[in-house]
Amino acid sequence: MVAWQQIHGRSELPWQNTRDPYRVWLSEVMLQQTQVSTVLGYFARFLARFPDVAALAAGSEDEVFGLWSGLGYYSRARNMHRCAQEVVARFGGAFPQTAVELATLPGIGRSTASAIAAFCFGERVAILDGNVKRVLTRVLGFGGDMSSSTQERALWDLATQLLPPAGEQHAIARYTQGVMDLGATVCLPRRPNCLLCPVDSMCVALRESAPERYPVKTRKLRRTAQSLWLLHASDGAGRVWLEKRPARGIWAGLYSLPAFESREALLASLSPTESASAVDGAAFLHVLTHKDLHLHPVEVTCAEHALNATGGWFGAEAWTALGLPAPVRKLLTLSSRPAPGAA
Numbered sequence: 001m002v003a004w005q006q007i008h009g010r011s012e013l014p015w016q017n018t019r020d021p022y023r024v025w026l027s028e029v030m031l032q033q034t035q036v037s038t039v040l041g042y043f044a045r046f047l048a049r050f051p052d053v054a055a056l057a058a059g060s061e062d063e064v065f066g067l068w069s070g071l072g073y074y075s076r077a078r079n080m081h082r083c084a085q086e087v088v089a090r091f092g093g094a095f096p097q098t099a100v101e102l103a104t105l106p107g108i109g110r111s112t113a114s115a116i117a118a119f120c121f122g123e124r125v126a127i128l129d130g131n132v133k134r135v136l137t138r139v140l141g142f143g144g145d146m147s148s149s150t151q152e153r154a155l156w157d158l159a160t161q162l163l164p165p166a167g168e169q170h171a172i173a174r175y176t177q178g179v180m181d182l183g184a185t186v187c188l189p190r191r192p193n194c195l196l197c198p199v200d201s202m203c204v205a206l207r208e209s210a211p212e213r214y215p216v217k218t219r220k221l222r223r224t225a226q227s228l229w230l231l232h233a234s235d236g237a238g239r240v241w242l243e244k245r246p247a248r249g250i251w252a253g254l255y256s257l258p259a260f261e262s263r264e265a266l267l268a269s270l271s272p273t274e275s276a277s278a279v280d281g282a283a284f285l286h287v288l289t290h291k292d293l294h295l296h297p298v299e300v301t302c303a304e305h306a307l308n309a310t311g312g313w314f315g316a317e318a319w320t321a322l323g324l325p326a327p328v329r330k331l332l333t334l335s336s337r338p339a340p341g342a343a
Contacts, residue, residue, distance in 0.1 A: 257297070278299070281298065
């Protein structure tokens with residue numbers, strides 16, 4: 001794996017070829033459930049505004065959410081901000097150097113802690129992200145159900161046994177990167193490129209002609225559905241009314257159009273004149289990991305007054321910099337464009 005990574009592995013990504021734990025940590029958090037191509041732009045913008053962990057810790061949550069807007073899974077951004085603050089408060093602004101200590105920080109699980117410790121400090125610890133799980137379960141023919149914590153711990157143990165010996169500290173980072181690269185570029189979830197694999201001769205899944213059988217995961221997440229009516233209120237001068245969402249629940253901590261469980265509840269929040277002028281926009285579906293959101297925008301022109309105590313009027317130059325849920329940002333962006341044929 002070490003030799004293969006040197007020749008065929010990825011080395012051009014901006015968070016590679018560095019022992020800076022801040023950059024490695026930032027990339028690991030952003031890459032959770034997000035493609036590399038998407039992360040590249042966000043990573044550069046974050047570094048431009050927050051070049052180190054002290055700068056991130058000193059920033060406001062709203063600014064962090066604004067830079068994160070569009071990446072989704074906003075709990076990652078919230079935990080990342082809290083983590084930066086704890087690194088500064090507890091460790092004097094320097095990331096701890098062991099996976100055990102790193103895992104005590106908000107938002108850093110075992111695999112992320114191990115990645116930082118292996119890449120930056122050469123610690124002999126295994127990572128087990130999605131790509132690595134796929135590679136190891138296929139090569140080893142590990143048929144344990146990854147929905148089971150017992151089976152996942154068993155795979156952790158095997159992953160640790162496969163690491164380079166403790167005395168070969170220089171090889172830890174290269175090996176770890178190699179397994180990740182193999183999963184990302186060759187050992188794909190569907191139609192893996194087995195002919196290009198450096199460990200095809202020892203791969204149990206290939207020998208069984210069933211690589212896509214691994215990893216085994218039987219527990220399925222139950223999907224739910226929810227309908228929300230979004231109050232798209234404008235003041236006639238190009239500003240929209242946005243509220244900061246509660247700290248818990250859907251879109252926690254983000255700015256959003258006011259959301260209601262029914263159209264009747266939305267109209268009841270308005271004056272009789274405003275309610276009478278309400279126009280229904282086109283409903284649309286927004287898909288989350290575990291839930292389908294059926295969103296119904298309702299457009300209203302309001303006089304310049306406070307709709308409630310938790311929000312404010314924002315012009316386009318202001319709301320574009322806020323942390324907004326993806327469907328709300330899309331809705332506002334579309335509505336702010338000039339109509340076809342307009343001068």
